[in-house]
Amino acid sequence: MKILGIETSCDETACAIVEDGRKVLSNVIASQVDIHAKTGGVVPEVAAREHVLKMLPVLDECLSKADCGWDDIDALAITRGPGLVSSLIIGTETANVISYVKNKPLIPVHHIVGHIYSNWLLDPPKDGENPELYSSEPQFPLVILTVSGGHNEIILMKDHNDFEVLGETRDDAAGEAFDKVARLLGLGYPGGPAISRIAEDGDPDRFSFPIVLLEKDSFDFSFSGLKTAVLTEVKKHEGKMTEKLKSDLAASFQMTVVKTMAIKLARVVEKFPHVKEVHLAGGVSANRKLREIIRDYIPGGIYLRYPQTIIYCTDNAAMIAGAAYFLYQQDPARFKPRTNIVPTTSFELW
Numbered sequence: 001m002k003i004l005g006i007e008t009s010c011d012e013t014a015c016a017i018v019e020d021g022r023k024v025l026s027n028v029i030a031s032q033v034d035i036h037a038k039t040g041g042v043v044p045e046v047a048a049r050e051h052v053l054k055m056l057p058v059l060d061e062c063l064s065k066a067d068c069g070w071d072d073i074d075a076l077a078i079t080r081g082p083g084l085v086s087s088l089i090i091g092t093e094t095a096n097v098i099s100y101v102k103n104k105p106l107i108p109v110h111h112i113v114g115h116i117y118s119n120w121l122l123d124p125p126k127d128g129e130n131p132e133l134y135s136s137e138p139q140f141p142l143v144i145l146t147v148s149g150g151h152n153e154i155i156l157m158k159d160h161n162d163f164e165v166l167g168e169t170r171d172d173a174a175g176e177a178f179d180k181v182a183r184l185l186g187l188g189y190p191g192g193p194a195i196s197r198i199a200e201d202g203d204p205d206r207f208s209f210p211i212v213l214l215e216k217d218s219f220d221f222s223f224s225g226l227k228t229a230v231l232t233e234v235k236k237h238e239g240k241m242t243e244k245l246k247s248d249l250a251a252s253f254q255m256t257v258v259k260t261m262a263i264k265l266a267r268v269v270e271k272f273p274h275v276k277e278v279h280l281a282g283g284v285s286a287n288r289k290l291r292e293i294i295r296d297y298i299p300g301g302i303y304l305r306y307p308q309t310i311i312y313c314t315d316n317a318a319m320i321a322g323a324a325y326f327l328y329q330q331d332p333a334r335f336k337p338r339t340n341i342v343p344t345t346s347f348e349l350w
């Protein structure tokens, strides 16, 4: 079954075609990062106008890269939310119109569920590669850390589309903290990659920022205190900030975020000993340190999985098409052509 997915929840205009929930036939993303770098963050109105300009060219490219015509597409998938409403609406209206005109079932997908299913995505094996490498199927029950700019959760997944949110952020998401600290250090947008780059040369032990674990049995996060602690250090060194100091601040900040998440995941795995895999998803899951430290904190017998390529960590439409397949399999009759999908900003998993 070939599903064409559309994702416009924030600042990427993205379309992809995925077969049977896993095999990515095409994945096209028009990034607006250069535009938003100038303002140090996403301006919703600017993002929406860019989506209008990019939507149809990205759709055309997605079909032609997969060598597909509309007759080859079995269903459409669309990010319904959460996200910026003015951005989401460009995608939902495009999907509504195509569903109406081409008479295709339309599957609304929760953005976070999309990120979860990024761990199922597979690029077709390249020349000479063993196709079996690509066949490993995630095993339930599993625990997912979704960590990006707008959200941060720990989710227990017992089966397809069976999610229990164990914890979430009470203030900033980790990606948001990366972006804000990057701004304090005068680094560009997006902050995550910039921080992790300069952290490579930094000393993670130079500053001991607080690891906030909240109540003993809580799997929630809070990163706003950490951001303030970095701000306090930056102010102390005003006028005498060196490259070395910046790297040390970045490395110490990054290590604090990463250890906080690793400790929480280790606690989840202890509480749910039947968990077979730990998954990382979302923009921050591209972070090398995060992967490394989490591997150290969870027992060796547990499979640590993160998206096959960095493109599937950050926002993309392949994850939306992938998630839609597993939803559709559960109850195909639920998804009809000519349904009018309206965006939502609710984080509640539906």
Ligand code: KG4
Pocket (backbone or CB within 6 Å): 010, 147, 148, 149, 150, 151, 174, 175, 176, 178, 179, 190, 191, 192, 193, 196, 282, 283, 284, 285, 286, 287, 288, 313, 314, 315
């Ligand atoms: O999933 P995503 O593309 O968008 C949201 O749904 O929010 O995540 C974007 C976030 C940004 O905050 C960005 O700074 C962060 O992911 N990010 C990283 C890295 N790459 C992207 N954070 C830490 N390390 C990275 N290597």
Ligand code: ZN
Pocket (backbone or CB within 6 Å): 111, 115, 148, 282, 283, 314, 315
């Ligand atoms: Zn996202």
